[in-house]
Amino acid sequence: MFMQVNNLKKSYKTGNIVTPVLDNVNLSLDNGEIGAILGPSGSGKSTLLNIIGGLDFCDHGSVIVDNTEVTKLSDKRLTEYRRKKIGFIFQFYNLIPHLTVGENIEVVSNISKHPLSTDEILKDVDMLDKKYRFPNELSGGEQQRTAIARAIVKNPSLLLCDEPTGALDFLTSREILKLLQKINRNFSTTILMITHNEAISSMAHRIYKVRSGKILENKINKNIIPAERIEW
Ligand SMILES: Nc1ncnc2c1ncn2[C@@H]1O[C@H](COP(=O)(O)OP(=O)(O)OP(=O)(O)O)[C@@H](O)[C@H]1O
Numbered sequence: 001m002f003m004q005v006n007n008l009k010k011s012y013k014t015g016n017i018v019t020p021v022l023d024n025v026n027l028s029l030d031n032g033e034i035g036a037i038l039g040p041s042g043s044g045k046s047t048l049l050n051i052i053g054g055l056d057f058c059d060h061g062s063v064i065v066d067n068t069e070v071t072k073l074s075d076k077r078l079t080e081y082r083r084k085k086i087g088f089i090f091q092f093y094n095l096i097p098h099l100t101v102g103e104n105i106e107v108v109s110n111i112s113k114h115p116l117s118t119d120e121i122l123k124d125v126d127m128l129d130k131k132y133r134f135p136n137e138l139s140g141g142e143q144q145r146t147a148i149a150r151a152i153v154k155n156p157s158l159l160l161c162d163e164p165t166g167a168l169d170f171l172t173s174r175e176i177l178k179l180l181q182k183i184n185r186n187f188s189t190t191i192l193m194i195t196h197n198e199a200i201s202s203m204a205h206r207i208y209k210v211r212s213g214k215i216l217e218n219k220i221n222k223n224i225i226p227a228e229r230i231e232w
């Protein structure tokens with residue numbers, strides 16, 4: 001397995017109150033697979049993704065990505081892991097407002113060892129003609145395409161997407177999903193994607209349903225649907 005989450009537990013403590021968020025979560029993905037995490041608001045999806053991506057810590061259990069035990073890494077190694085291996089796509093794009101589209105991508109490619117070409121990636125996400133625009137001059141879908149370009153320019157081995165279409169309309173969402181499927185096919189990038197939407201999970205190889213911090217269901221999808229045929 002390329003990625004493995006074993007018996008993961010996590011609670012948040014605010015004052016004396018302990019809120020359990022992840023309760024013995026197990027999850028795995030093979031190299032080149034797309035995984036979908038489905039579940040209602042507050043069920044622990046983002047917390048899980050953040051721990052896998054080295055942005056948050058667990059209380060118990062382990063995360064292994066590409067033979068590295070992420071949950072054992074020192075701060076310095078964790079930064080290296082995030083920088084080298086992980087592409088992160090957030091629900092609300094998180095672009096730097098005073099940098100152009102091209103510069104937002106170069107912020108990442110400049111610190112990567114073997115980055116892909118910015119212009120090639122912008123062509124892939126159909127944003128090359130807007131390279132010199134600022135984020136506030138873009139539509140939501142264009143901002144998300146830029147954020148995807150930024151996440152993939154370092155050619156990450158694992159692409160983590162937290163509701164990548166959560167803020168977008170149906171047609172724009174479908175374009176974004178097509179793009180993620182294309183990245184998965186062209187670069188064999190392993191993708192783990194959070195979604196509220198059952199229909200979106202039909203493009204994933206593995207589907208995990210989360211409820212109150214537990215995996216309720218874990219299935220292999222034998223009938224993968226091309227993103228352009230997803231309807232909801
Ligand atoms: N930093 C924090 N401190 C305390 N509680 C937190 C913190 N972050 C998240 N939580 C709580 O943990 C639970 C899970 O949060 P999480 O963000 O993982 O949910 P989610 O499944 O991603 O929800 P959504 O679909 O709304 O994004 C929620 O009850 C939330 O209030």
Ligand SMILES: [Mg+2]
Nearest residue numbers: 045046047162
């Ligand atoms: Mg969330």
